[in-house]
Amino acid sequence: MNRGLRILAVVLAGALVPGGCSAQDAPDPEVSVSPVARTWTESVLPAPAGAVGRIVLRDATVCQGRRFVVGAVQDDSGGTVPAAWSSSGAGAWTSIRIDARSYYGKQNVLYSVACREGRMGALGAKAGGAHGYPRTSSWRETPDGVLHEVSAPFELFGGPQAVNVARLDAGPPGWLISGNRMSGAASWVSRDGSAFRIVERAPVLASGDAGETWSFDGVAAVAGWVMVGGELPSGRIDRDAVGWQSPDGVSWRRLPAAGATPVYEELQRVVSDGSPVAVGVRGAVFGVWRLDGDRWLPGAAFGAVPPGGKAGVRSLAVAGAELFCVTSDGVAHTLWTSADGGGAWRPVVLPVAVPAGADRAVAVAGEAGGAGRLLMVVDDGVRARVYLEGAGG
Numbered sequence: 001m002n003r004g005l006r007i008l009a010v011v012l013a014g015a016l017v018p019g020g021c022s023a024q025d026a027p028d029p030e031v032s033v034s035p036v037a038r039t040w041t042e043s044v045l046p047a048p049a050g051a052v053g054r055i056v057l058r059d060a061t062v063c064q065g066r067r068f069v070v071g072a073v074q075d076d077s078g079g080t081v082p083a084a085w086s087s088s089g090a091g092a093w094t095s096i097r098i099d100a101r102s103y104y105g106k107q108n109v110l111y112s113v114a115c116r117e118g119r120m121g122a123l124g125a126k127a128g129g130a131h132g133y134p135r136t137s138s139w140r141e142t143p144d145g146v147l148h149e150v151s152a153p154f155e156l157f158g159g160p161q162a163v164n165v166a167r168l169d170a171g172p173p174g175w176l177i178s179g180n181r182m183s184g185a186a187s188w189v190s191r192d193g194s195a196f197r198i199v200e201r202a203p204v205l206a207s208g209d210a211g212e213t214w215s216f217d218g219v220a221a222v223a224g225w226v227m228v229g230g231e232l233p234s235g236r237i238d239r240d241a242v243g244w245q246s247p248d249g250v251s252w253r254r255l256p257a258a259g260a261t262p263v264y265e266e267l268q269r270v271v272s273d274g275s276p277v278a279v280g281v282r283g284a285v286f287g288v289w290r291l292d293g294d295r296w297l298p299g300a301a302f303g304a305v306p307p308g309g310k311a312g313v314r315s316l317a318v319a320g321a322e323l324f325c326v327t328s329d330g331v332a333h334t335l336w337t338s339a340d341g342g343g344a345w346r347p348v349v350l351p352v353a354v355p356a357g358a359d360r361a362v363a364v365a366g367e368a369g370g371a372g373r374l375l376m377v378v379d380d381g382v383r384a385r386v387y388l389e390g391a392g393g
Contacts, residue, residue, distance in 0.1 A: 171220020
């Protein structure tokens with residue numbers, strides 16, 4: 001079976017995974033977990049100069065006192081232009097000037113954002129071309145405050161080996177993009193965001209005789225990078241949770257999960273609250289794993305993952321001493337919080353209900369240390385909003 005058919009088989013297998021999970025994985029059905037009420041302060045985003053239409057929001061990040069949210073402005077016909085905003089302290093949000101250079105770059109919806117040293121980078125995409133595939137660009141903020149599209153050859157993110165370009169992350173080593181090629185999990189690395197190098201077919205990271213790999217997200221940790229995802233072992237139809245560690249984003253070593261089970265498991269988002277912690281799917285529930293040495297140790301389970309393959313973890317953040325996680329069960333988004341490093345989770349009342357869907361999003365980002373606040377973007381497909389948890393700016 002060729003690689004393309006195997007990928008399709010994996011997707012179909014995931015969609016058909018039964019809802020069962022082991023007793024130790026399932027939350028106690030007799031324990032009632034009441035939602036937590038929080039105070040939300042909504043912020044107003046100014047319309048970017050010259051852009052007409054609805055503001056679309058997809059992601060958020062915070063670093064060194066600056067907050068960023070990204071997305072696009074969409075007109076009545078569905079046309080889009082990339083858009084991003086920033087704020088600091090109690091200041092108002094300002095629109096970031098965009099320097100789009102390519103045909104599809106000028107139509108990008110920015111869907112993943114990260115920052116380091118107070119400046120942001122982003123990924124954006126717009127479906128197009130003969131086959132309607134996403135045309136992906138990376139973006140870099142320069143010291144003059146302009147967000148520039150980074151010129152790149154088409155096959156850096158696209159071409160016959162393309163599968164997806166998932167997430168952008170930043171940290172002391174620079175910038176890391178997690179994603180997948182026809183050869184399996186892949187990474188893209190850059191020191192300053194001005195140009196990315198693709199790392200595909202890398203030993204251990206890419207698919208091999210042992211199984212097929214898939215990458216979802218990464219984080220700067222453990223003197224380099226940690227990336228997370230799943231592996232479909234040869235002869236099986238369910239993924240096992242797995243991660244990888246690298247000092248430079250180029251050479252990788254495998255970080256397996258302890259106690260792999262017959263249920264479908266994968267790590268979908270990862271952050272570091274002192275050590276890497278990941279959240280993903282564990283059979284019929286969402287599960288937590290924490291990196292301990294060279295292995296991911298499974299922890300608490302929460303929520304529900306209905307069969308059908310539409311559920312997943314959409315966002316994960318650390319704010320102060322709390323973890324926050326956004327999940328979708330295929331029907332609606334839910335925000336969860338854990339005050340004990342992922343041991344116990346409670347749902348948080350969202351300021352507005354957000355159904356599941358390709359044109360809807362909920363994403364969170366946190367301010368580290370002390371009483372760090374949570375930044376959240378909410379897009380219900382009709383209106384996009386920005387909230388800070390707590391009162392004031």
